[in-house]
Amino acid sequence: MVRLLKKKSFLIVLVSLILIVIMGITSTRSSKLGWFGNLLNSVVSPVQKALSSSGHKVDSTVSFFKDSKAINDENEKLKQRVDQLEKENDSLKELKTKNDLLIEALDLKNQLKQFDYISANIIAKDPGNWFNVFTIDKGSNDKIDKDYAVVASKGLVGRVMVAGPFSSKVISVIDIDSTVSGRLTKTRDYVEIKGDLSLRDQGLCKMYNISPDVDVAVGDKVETSGIGGIFPKGIAIGEVTEIRQINNELDRYAIVKPVVDFRRLEDVFVLKSKN
Numbered sequence: 001m002v003r004l005l006k007k008k009s010f011l012i013v014l015v016s017l018i019l020i021v022i023m024g025i026t027s028t029r030s031s032k033l034g035w036f037g038n039l040l041n042s043v044v045s046p047v048q049k050a051l052s053s054s055g056h057k058v059d060s061t062v063s064f065f066k067d068s069k070a071i072n073d074e075n076e077k078l079k080q081r082v083d084q085l086e087k088e089n090d091s092l093k094e095l096k097t098k099n100d101l102l103i104e105a106l107d108l109k110n111q112l113k114q115f116d117y118i119s120a121n122i123i124a125k126d127p128g129n130w131f132n133v134f135t136i137d138k139g140s141n142d143k144i145d146k147d148y149a150v151v152a153s154k155g156l157v158g159r160v161m162v163a164g165p166f167s168s169k170v171i172s173v174i175d176i177d178s179t180v181s182g183r184l185t186k187t188r189d190y191v192e193i194k195g196d197l198s199l200r201d202q203g204l205c206k207m208y209n210i211s212p213d214v215d216v217a218v219g220d221k222v223e224t225s226g227i228g229g230i231f232p233k234g235i236a237i238g239e240v241t242e243i244r245q246i247n248n249e250l251d252r253y254a255i256v257k258p259v260v261d262f263r264r265l266e267d268v269f270v271l272k273s274k275n
Helices: 002-028 031-112
Strands: 115-125 133-136 149-151 157-162 168-172 179-182 190-194 205-208 220-222 234-243 251-257 267-271
Touching: none
Parallel strands: none
Antiparallel strands: 115 133, 115 267, 133 168, 149 157, 149 267, 157 168, 179 190, 179 220, 190 205, 205 251, 220 234, 234 251
């Protein structure tokens, strides 16, 4: 393409020089040659105009390609900048999420000052999508024992089921073998929170032993009661999402959605009494 453009430019220059020479000759010689010059000029002039027009087109084409390359380069730089900004935005979102979790954990820690918090990572879990039973990387060598309460930044996770020297198995509130003494935050009435086989795969649990005179509604919060000696009082368990009747309006139970996301657990805290 560049070679072709150079050839056209050269032809324009060459033809222009020839015309100048011929015009000089015809102007100094006798009129006998004038007719030849006029004839030649009438023949060559359209060609010169055509070549001149082609030259302008060539220049325009070259300018177009130069502008296109500049635009493409600028677009590439802008694309790279957008990619960089998107990565920075994702990093900021991740940092905000971690910061929010730390604030929640700090609030919980201030609430339960009588306990030491032993941070633990989840290293294994039972088959399935939900963390109903899982293993953490801390055990008896870290002063962890059976039935120690386990929490996350948002609230109650469960309790230690078995404590080995270097790891422990934890049973969560959604497991069918889990029972937690709870209370309604609004009315302070005592209830019982149990795991249920039909609800476990939805990450939910049941609330039983609701007295007939207890005012319970969808959206009510449930927390630990402190009865039973395992779970400290006042740890958030979840929220009532549905109330179901069994035989009559006095015989009922509720569906509770835990505050902890048991599909995406990564790390937890084991509570160890300071006494």
